[in-house]
Amino acid sequence: MNKFKKLIVAAGLMLSISSFTLTNQTEAATTYTVKSGQTYWKISTGFGIPLNSLMSANNSKPLIAGQNITLPNSPISAADKDLMARLVRAEAVGEPYAGKVAVAVVILNRVKSDQFPNSVRGVIYQISNGYYAFTPVANGEINKPADAESKRAVNEAIALMGKGGGSLFFYNPDTSTNSWILSRPVTTRIGNHVFAR
Structure with missing residues (x-):
């Protein structure tokens, strides 16, 4: 038993x-x-x-x-989406919505490129030649909360993954003094920003 x-x-x-x-x-x-x-x-x-x-x-x-x-699961974590949205807000304040999406696309393109770190955090906090890759990281603007439009722009950029002109850089031609960035092939212009490869 x-x-x-x-x-x-x-x-x-x-x-x-x-x-x-x-x-x-x-x-x-x-x-x-x-x-x-x-x-x-x-x-x-x-x-x-x-x-x-x-x-x-x-x-x-x-x-x-x-x-x-x-x-399916998003390839970008909630924390990384928030970090991207804060950078988009800081970099593209006053720019058209399409320009905000394009800034987020640059971050994602850099993550995929072998020329840059392979994570959102690594790309955003990258230091090259003693300087942060993005001004808002250096001046603290990245620490301010993202607005709803910047969050929406990040989601749209993620939805577009694998599409677009492959932009890896953006700059304002009226304020940029870097001759190297001005030599990069232009992919598009949106608002005050030029996007380039």
Whole structure:
């Protein structure tokens, strides 16, 4: 009788462990219920998920209000999104929204480039030739909270990952005194900023 009780307890324990494992596997996948009028683009920019990743995770199937879709994890952490948004606010205050998105895109492009550190934090706090890469880091402006528009611009830049002209730099031609930056190939001009490779 003792062996039978041990067998039942062991079987119960195994069943509990396997159901716990299955529960954790299903909780790992994030689902989202599509609302009326939403598109992949709206969802992507709302959550800061690359559009390509979102569409791929859902086999690019048409979206219907009320259906559940899979939200892949964002490649950028919440802390890094906040850091990017604070830099965008400081660098692009007074610039058009598209210029704010472009500043965030530069940060992401630098993370992907082998010419720069491979993390958002590393790119933003990079020191080269004794100077910070971004003025707001040196003057403390990066420590001020980000506004809603800068946060939205960061999410849109993340949604655009893998697209664009590959800008790695930006500058204001009216105030820049660096002849090297002026020699870089221009990708676009938005507001007071020139974006370059």
